[in-house]
Amino acid sequence: xxxxxxxxxxxxxxxxxxxxxxxxxxxxxxxxxxxxxxxxxxxxxxxxxxxxxxxxxxxxxxxxxxxxxxxxxxxxxxxxxxxxxxxxxxxxxxxxxxxxxxxxxxxxxxxxxxxxxxxxxxxxxxxxxxxxxxxxxxxxxxxxxxxxxxxxxxxxxxxxxxxxxxxxxxxxxxxxxxxxxxxxxxxxxxxxxxxxxxxxxxxxxxxxxxxxxxxxxxxxxxxxxxxxxxxxxxxxxxxxxxxxxxxxxxxxxxxxxxxxxxxxxxxxxxxxxxxxxxxxxxxxxxxxxxxxxxxxxxxxxxxxxxxxxxxxxxxxxxxxxxxxxxxxxxxxxxxxxxxxx
Amino acid sequence: xxxxxxxxxxxxxxxxxxxxxxxxxxxxxxxxxxxxxxxxxxxxxxxxxxxxxxxxxxxxxxxxxxxxxxxxxxxxxxxxxxxxxxxxxxxxxxxxxxxxxxxxxxxxxxxxxxxxxxxxxxxxxxxxxxxxxxxxxxxxxxxxxxxxxxxxxxxxxxxxxxxxxxxxxxxxxxxxxxxxxxxxxxxxxxxxxxxxxxxxxxxxxxxxxx
Numbered sequence: 001x002x003x004x005x006x007x008x009x010x011x012x013x014x015x016x017x018x019x020x021x022x023x024x025x026x027x028x029x030x031x032x033x034x035x036x037x038x039x040x041x042x043x044x045x046x047x048x049x050x051x052x053x054x055x056x057x058x059x060x061x062x063x064x065x066x067x068x069x070x071x072x073x074x075x076x077x078x079x080x081x082x083x084x085x086x087x088x089x090x091x092x093x094x095x096x097x098x099x100x101x102x103x104x105x106x107x108x109x110x111x112x113x114x115x116x117x118x119x120x121x122x123x124x125x126x127x128x129x130x131x132x133x134x135x136x137x138x139x140x141x142x143x144x145x146x147x148x149x150x151x152x153x154x155x156x157x158x159x160x161x162x163x164x165x166x167x168x169x170x171x172x173x174x175x176x177x178x179x180x181x182x183x184x185x186x187x188x189x190x191x192x193x194x195x196x197x198x199x200x201x202x203x204x205x206x207x208x209x210x211x212x213x214x215x216x217x218x219x220x221x222x223x224x225x226x227x228x229x230x231x232x233x234x235x236x237x238x239x240x241x242x243x244x245x246x247x248x249x250x251x252x253x254x255x256x257x258x259x260x261x262x263x264x265x266x267x268x269x270x271x272x273x274x275x276x277x278x279x280x281x282x283x284x285x286x287x288x289x290x291x292x293x294x295x296x297x298x299x300x301x302x303x304x305x306x307x308x309x310x311x312x313x314x315x316x317x318x319x320x321x322x323x324x325x326x327x328x329x330x331x332x333x334x335x336x337x338x339x340x341x
Numbered sequence: 342x343x344x345x346x347x348x349x350x351x352x353x354x355x356x357x358x359x360x361x362x363x364x365x366x367x368x369x370x371x372x373x374x375x376x377x378x379x380x381x382x383x384x385x386x387x388x389x390x391x392x393x394x395x396x397x398x399x400x401x402x403x404x405x406x407x408x409x410x411x412x413x414x415x416x417x418x419x420x421x422x423x424x425x426x427x428x429x430x431x432x433x434x435x436x437x438x439x440x441x442x443x444x445x446x447x448x449x450x451x452x453x454x455x456x457x458x459x460x461x462x463x464x465x466x467x468x469x470x471x472x473x474x475x476x477x478x479x480x481x482x483x484x485x486x487x488x489x490x491x492x493x494x495x496x497x498x499x500x501x502x503x504x505x506x507x508x509x510x511x512x513x514x515x516x517x518x519x520x521x522x523x524x525x526x527x528x529x530x531x532x533x534x535x536x537x538x539x540x541x542x543x544x545x546x547x548x549x550x551x
Contacts, residue, residue, distance in 0.1 A: 010397075010401075011400075011401075011404075013396060013397045013400035013401070014396065014397070016400070017396075017400075017523060018519070018523075021518075021519040021520075021522050021523050022515070022519050024518070024519075024522050025514075025515040025516075025518035025519045025522065026515060028493050028500075028518055029499055029500040029511075029515075030499065031499040031501070032499070032500070049404045049407050049408050050400060050404050052363075052367070052407065053370070053400060053403035053404055053407055054400065056367055056370055056371050056375070057375060057378075057403070057526055057530055058522050058523070058526050059371070060371050060375045060526075060529075060530060061522065061525045061526035061529045061530050062522055062525070064471075064475065064525075064529055065475060065479075065490070065494050065525065066494065067468075067471060067472065067475060068472060068475045068476070068479075068494075068495070219468075221468070235468075236468040236471065236472060244468070250467050250468065250469060251467065251468035251469070252467060252468070253468055253471060255371070255372055256372060257368040257369065257371075257372050258368060259365075259368070260372075
């Protein structure tokens with residue numbers, strides 16, 4: 001075989017990959033993997049970039065297999081870190097029930113408030129947030145939910161089952177671990193199932209987006225609008241930093257970096273962060289949070305920028321576009337028109 | 342220093358603190374570069390005459406990309422950057438090879454500066470195809486190897502538990518995973534979804550023709 005002779009100082013990548021694989025195999029025995037092992041691995045990775053890239057490549061493949069894994073009970077090791085399942089605390093609903101008239105008043109006042117409406121089903125709690133509002137709540141099992149702007153949701157959490165409906169809008173979930181009672185979020189026809197996890201769901205017309213901060217999330221996509229969810233055997237399991245979009249064509253999954261995931265979730269702190277996003281897309285995002293609406297015209301839509309803004313600070317964004325990019329601004333009632341000419 | 346309501350310094354092309362932190366480069370490498378592997382392998386296969394060199398070449402490209410980004414920051418276009426690294430590496434190697442054939446070198450030097458439209462990352466994967474690919478990749482493994490990996494990954498068993506369950510030594514388990522993860526990487530990273538699905542279609546067609 002006429003192999004091209006290689007320069008003498010080249011790395012033997014085949015051997016390096018073998019060593020990286022051996023490290024990965026050792027690390028997969030989570031119970032025996034020690035701090036010394038971690039330090040030894042770090043030292044080996046630091047020795048040569050070839051070691052590091054071989055490791056990253058194998059890790060990448062190894063992690064993808066996680067998509068196949070169904071949700072299962074947490075291993076005994078993980079369970080040791082989990083506090084005992086909190087006993088169910090019944091809520092005193094009567095205190096919170098608002099009359100229909102009361103609801104109308106709040107709407108007129110335009111307050112960024114959350115209220116729990118009188119619900120036709122006594123076992124469901126309803127939640128609604130106004131434009132620009134953000135509200136944290138604690139469910140009966142101790143799970144914490146943060147609702148974003150313009151969101152409508154329902155919750156039914158009992159000792160026997162935990163169900164949440166995200167009818168419209170966006171919510172971040174920090175679900176109390178309970179391997180015996182999966183927490184299910186219904187968004188349109190899509191069904192998201194977790195055991196104890198931190199993730200967000202965003203539902204708008206015909207489209208569901210799921211972002212995972214920690215833990216595992218199973219996503220079952222409705223095959224047709226209004227139809228039943230797909231059989232569980234082809235439902236992917238999403239892991240940390242995965243971002244999935246389910247819409248008519250199917251489900252697309254992207255692995256993001258830790259930074260990108262946090263950027264997508266910065267709304268929890270009232271902040272919008274963009275990385276190289278078009279002005280058109282930025283405007284769409286801002287418009288979710290504000291009564292005054294940005295309208296972007298023509299080529300101005302293609303301007304790309306990165307930055308961080310408080311979600312209410314339309315004026316700040318507009319000022320930046322005018323002074324930094326020469327964008328023309330024209331205010332007309334509740335609409336702010338942005339254009340380049 | 343508050344950076345709220347400002348444009349990111351980095352995007353104004355003021356160079357960030359260099360060299361970049363390893364975490365940052367590693368993250369970027371995993372999410373932006375590795376999805377290019379199917380395209381990269383197609384490129385290498387097309388232009389390098391010796392298929393047994395390909396895994397080596399690929400890793401060399403990765404090393405160059407990683408070190409370059411660590412020192413100089415992120416490229417504006419990841420796919421263009423990886424393409425150029427691969428091109429330059431092949432030209433370098435061909436020049437240094439003891440047996441130089443002029444047509445090989447000429448071919449390589451005629452590679453364009455920019456990649457074509459088919460040099461794109463396989464980043465967004467259709468969930469159904471991804472699952473098909475995963476099953477295909479697992480099918481490739483020997484039954485014992487597959488068993489060990491599934492018990493480790495899906496059941497979350499420790500090696501001791503797997504050893505007890507299957508009646509094999511723990512050392513063997515480590516070996517099986519070592520072999521298995523390399524095979525998985527070949528199928529998942531190097532070949533990717535498109536190739537695998539095409540392969541499945543060809544198999545299906547062949548079966549129907551028989």
